[in-house]
Amino acid sequence: MTSKESPAPQQSDPGLAQGWCTxxxxxGRIQTHIExxxxxxxxxxxxxxxxxxxxxxxHTGEGGHLRMQQLAEAVVLSQSATTRLVNRLEExxxxxxxxxxxDRRGIYTDVTGAGRKLLDQARPTHDSALREALEKANKRLELSPLVSAVRSLAKAAETND
Structure with missing residues (x-):
């Protein structure tokens, strides 16, 4: 293929696109409910x-903290969005x-005692809201297989712990 030729067009895969939309x-449903x-x-x-x-x-003791870039990757946000979020939580x-x-150029982020207390209070609320959202979604035919997959992943994670 020369530089002027374009690659062959990919075949459309509506099933893949529909799966992604589902x-x-x-x-979106789960996040909105939990929010x-x-x-x-x-x-x-x-x-x-x-x-x-x-x-x-x-946080597992010395060295268990995260740098801002690692935190951004872990919560799937851009570095600038993560920085703004961390600023709000720090305030x-x-x-x-x-x-x-x-490395004095790197910045670690860690949870304070107040943050841990709030997280401990919020975790049962979060988990309950997640279960509620999954139960509601499970009643929808198109979402039920995905709910089953989420539950299977949860069971596999429990087994690995």
Whole structure:
């Protein structure tokens, strides 16, 4: 193929596109429900909860903290969105940032005592809202197989723990 030739067009795969749309619909329904419940009960967004949760699970003593880039990857946000989110959580005294001792250019992020307390209070609310959203989604024929897949993944994760 010369540089002027274009690659052969890919065949359309409507089933793949429909599967992706169904997965996105399930995600949107779950996230919207959890957002509403967490916000009402604890003043936390889903993203804020995710940041606190990821950081609390990563903290295993010295070296268990996350750099901002690692945190952004873990919660699937851009670095700038993660920075804004961490700023808001830090203003609420739920997170703290500090310089990485071996590399003074790096910044670690960690959950404060107040952040851990709020997370401990919010985790049962989050989990209950997740179960509720999955139960509701499971009643929809097109979403039921995805709900089954999520539950299977949860069981596999429990087995690996």
């Amino acid at each position: 997965l996105a619909a399930l995600h 509403r419940v967490l916000q009402a009960a604890h003043g936390l967004s889903v993203r804020e909860f995710s940041v606190l949760d990821v950081l609390s699970r990563q 609420r005294s739920l997170l703290v940032r500090y310089l990485c001792p071996p």
